[in-house]
Amino acid sequence: MEALINYLLQFGNLNTTQIDLIKSKVVLTQIKKDEYFHEAGKIPREIIFITEGIMRICYYNNKGDEITKYFMDENHFLADIISYNQEIPSTEYVQAVTDCSYFVLSKSAMRDLSMTIIEWDNIIAKITAKGLADKVNKISPMMTEDAKERYLSFLEKFPTLANRVPLSYLASYLGITQSSLSRIRRNIR
Template structure:
């Protein structure tokens, strides 16, 4: 999916509008292990992931980094609470593969919102999707076993899972790498 197709899928913008605002995006290459945003910084951009995989994580009190989310191609990405509130980010977003992004500055988003009501609708949809994703993650952690969470990840992103290190997968699932190895042996897709 291209960025154009992504925005077309919302049925909010005309072809001319999409063409015009896509010109505002900056293409950015992000190398493996590089950051889109770091914990403690302000997130002043939003990105469409053209290629690559990102992980969102935070530092726990014991100094461990805790992966709580993966971002895959053809989705939008931002440290959302920092982006909308201009507060310091509580999360880091790191490329776990080489990636290509289309980046839009917050000022440009604010201008688009003032120029076109459909951007307000678009941002509302994105906020709703973020909420649903957060709720789904909460219920997964409360109701599903680690094996079930791993199966869901495999089912939803089979082409990308092999690019995520066991360390990050185990952190995301809330288990040890050893436990993850056992789960992987038991599950075959």
């Protein structure tokens, strides 16, 4: 719970009463490795804050290939924000790469916090803006890099993820085959 509160406090001020209210609205939940937190075609009704583990966001392209869009690990919020806000079905899957623990904020909890805590919407807007900027900053450089550069960039930006994520997911994220990734890894050791 402390990690969630500390994260929120980076984006705005909350007093003790407000913090207690937030604590009363979140629910700690767990999911096992390989289970899906969310599936495409469904409307997201929750926002989560990962406290332990890694989740991946993926989709299927028009050829039926599974593509890993990105990974989220500890101390990050996760939501398909467009589908959540517009209440439309998501096109993405969210799958646990490892066993995960996370706090759930339901749509009604978010509404209650918004109506009770004056600064809440501003805090959430700042978190959303940071999340979108982080996503752009992760994806944009990958467009101009070759496979080896993408892998080295991944290692630099996410040093703790490389050994926690299956090679097939990492290869998909990098836009290369698993055998190419294995060859790259062998050549840089």
